[in-house]
Amino acid sequence: MALRMWASSTANALGISCVSKAHLSPAFSLPRCFSTVLDGLKYASSHEWVKHEGSVATIGITDHAQDHLGEVVFVELPEAGGSVSQGSSFGAVESVKATSDVNSPISGEIIEVNSKLSETPGLINSSPYKEGWMIKVKPSSPSEVESLMGSKEYTKFCEEEDAAH
Amino acid sequence: MTISQTRNIGLPLMNLLKLKGFSILLQLQLEEQLLRTSSENWCILNDGTSDPTVVMGVSGKPAELLEIESVVLDQVPVIRRFTGGGTVLVDDGTIFVTFICSKDAIPGLQPYPRPIMSWSSLLYNKVFQGIGDFHLRENDYVFGERKFGGNAQSIIRSRWIHHTSFLWDYKVGNMSYLKLPKRAPEYRLSRGHLDFICRMKDYMTRSNFIERTVEATGFYFSVRSVDLEAIETPSNIKFCPSSRLLAKQELEAAARAL
Numbered sequence: 001m002a003l004r005m006w007a008s009s010t011a012n013a014l015g016i017s018c019v020s021k022a023h024l025s026p027a028f029s030l031p032r033c034f035s036t037v038l039d040g041l042k043y044a045s046s047h048e049w050v051k052h053e054g055s056v057a058t059i060g061i062t063d064h065a066q067d068h069l070g071e072v073v074f075v076e077l078p079e080a081g082g083s084v085s086q087g088s089s090f091g092a093v094e095s096v097k098a099t100s101d102v103n104s105p106i107s108g109e110i111i112e113v114n115s116k117l118s119e120t121p122g123l124i125n126s127s128p129y130k131e132g133w134m135i136k137v138k139p140s141s142p143s144e145v146e147s148l149m150g151s152k153e154y155t156k157f158c159e160e161e162d163a164a165h
Numbered sequence: 166m167t168i169s170q171t172r173n174i175g176l177p178l179m180n181l182l183k184l185k186g187f188s189i190l191l192q193l194q195l196e197e198q199l200l201r202t203s204s205e206n207w208c209i210l211n212d213g214t215s216d217p218t219v220v221m222g223v224s225g226k227p228a229e230l231l232e233i234e235s236v237v238l239d240q241v242p243v244i245r246r247f248t249g250g251g252t253v254l255v256d257d258g259t260i261f262v263t264f265i266c267s268k269d270a271i272p273g274l275q276p277y278p279r280p281i282m283s284w285s286s287l288l289y290n291k292v293f294q295g296i297g298d299f300h301l302r303e304n305d306y307v308f309g310e311r312k313f314g315g316n317a318q319s320i321i322r323s324r325w326i327h328h329t330s331f332l333w334d335y336k337v338g339n340m341s342y343l344k345l346p347k348r349a350p351e352y353r354l355s356r357g358h359l360d361f362i363c364r365m366k367d368y369m370t371r372s373n374f375i376e377r378t379v380e381a382t383g384f385y386f387s388v389r390s391v392d393l394e395a396i397e398t399p400s401n402i403k404f405c406p407s408s409r410l411l412a413k414q415e416l417e418a419a420a421r422a423l
Contacts, residue, residue: 046322068277073348074224074249089321092223097250097304098278098318099223165275 035064035158038129042145043154044105046087049129052145057106060133061093061124064158070096072124075117077134082110084137086144091134093124106144108137177270179206179386181379182393189214189255190244192263194406195396197247199265200319200326202404207265208382209328210375213257217339219243220330222250222317226419227411229347233420236342243411248328250304250317251346258334258364260371262378265326271385276325278318285316285327291381297368303350306331310352311363333365333374 041049047065051058066072074094084090084104092099114133117123124132139145149157184192192211199207219231219241227233227243230252236243241254255261264285268276274284286301293299297308306314306329314331340358353361365374382388 068275068279070278076223087322094222094224094249096278096282097222097248097316098281098320099247099249100278100320101322103322162275165273165280 035062035067036129037062037064037151037155037158039151041129042105042148042150043157044103044148045157046103046105047158048103048105050105050145050148051129052139052142055138056111057108057137057139057145058133059104059106059135059137060128061102062154063128066125066128066132069093069098069100072121075121075124075134077113077117078110080110080113083140084108084110084135086141093121102134104135104137105148106137106139107141108139110135111138112136176385176387177206177267179208179382179388180391181382181388182207182209182391182396183375184209184211184393186213186215186257187211188216189218189220189261190242190408190410192261193220193244193246193408196263196265196326196328197319197406197408198404199396200321200324203265204267206267206270206386207263208379208386208388209261209263209265210378211261211263212371212375213259214255214261215257217241217254217256217336219252219254219342221245221252223247223407224249225252227416228419228422230344231416232342232344233416237413237416237420239342241342243416244408245411246317246408247406248317248319248326251315251348252343253315253330254335254339254342255330256336256339258332258336258366260331260333260365260374261328262331263326263328264382266324268323268325276320276323278320281318281320281325281327282316285329288381288385289314289378291384292374292377293368302352305350307352308363308368312361313363313365331365331374332362333371335362335364 041051043049043062047062049060049062072093072095076092078090085107086105087103089101090104091102093102113135196209219236221230225245271284274280282304289306299308304316305312314329316327316329318325318327337359343358379388
């Protein structure tokens, strides 16, 4: 409990929030830990984040997602020049013998792909919001970003999702 | 109403497709189609595949995983499948069991790799109850320290697939097509293939395994049998499977690139 309070107050000072995972039933339980949610980003219910700066939106998967997925060993990404549409898969990550789709939170044209992920897929685990970014997109419908969750809403969403399972 | 009928009320429906000697490539393509275009739950049981075939996971690199010269010389088909995980050599001694489920099919189950793997071990605990020292070891099904079942998964937005190739029997010579993988579970302890794996036939018959698997599935689902011919691709959905056969030229190019 003390650790949780310290983590919470530290997080508040840094402009980040922490998702605390509820303890689940023994058969399906995950380790109890905190995942980070950053202020200033927008979040999809499928656990991707968007950072919208000017005419470019950077997309990746959240700390909550990478923690639940486990060690990422392979990342499948599209090519620049292609397009993405909101809610549709644009790639996949492989972890613990599973491929998991990554869905785009917004629609637009892919202008850049993080080539570092082919050699170092673990960046998604170690730095999900910075070095582990996946694609950069020129949004075709800027209002889509506004429809996504903010940090507080996403934090609550993760806690409710974990508690429900 | 019988007790079993009463128990079935409220359980989600599971379509059971039983096959025998079905092409593993066609099976994988069917599985991907059902995962991505169906909203129903599916259990596919394929008792053996006709031709010895290498099946790699989505990120598999042939030059690292296979003795390519022998594979090409002996014309062994090599498939890259759509799920994660490692490389297996399958043949008529392999029994395939696949579960394709919507994310709410199992109450309380989060659609992530480790919870799904945990759930599968609960189901197979029932299958192998009283038979051998069965457990899920890291991500493999083992009797004691020896693997007899390899798993792989794919998780999409609202559905997941967990499929297993069970070594009911295998031919020793076929294992020579596979190199020792770089990524291996810790419990393998650098053992070669023949010291690492075991045969399910030493523990139970094929029919007993299949019967027990269907029964264990019935603990979680209301199971109904379907025929392959009854499965249709929805006409309004355009789907192209990603599991494919690697061409000889691709394998040879991979060998040269090493």
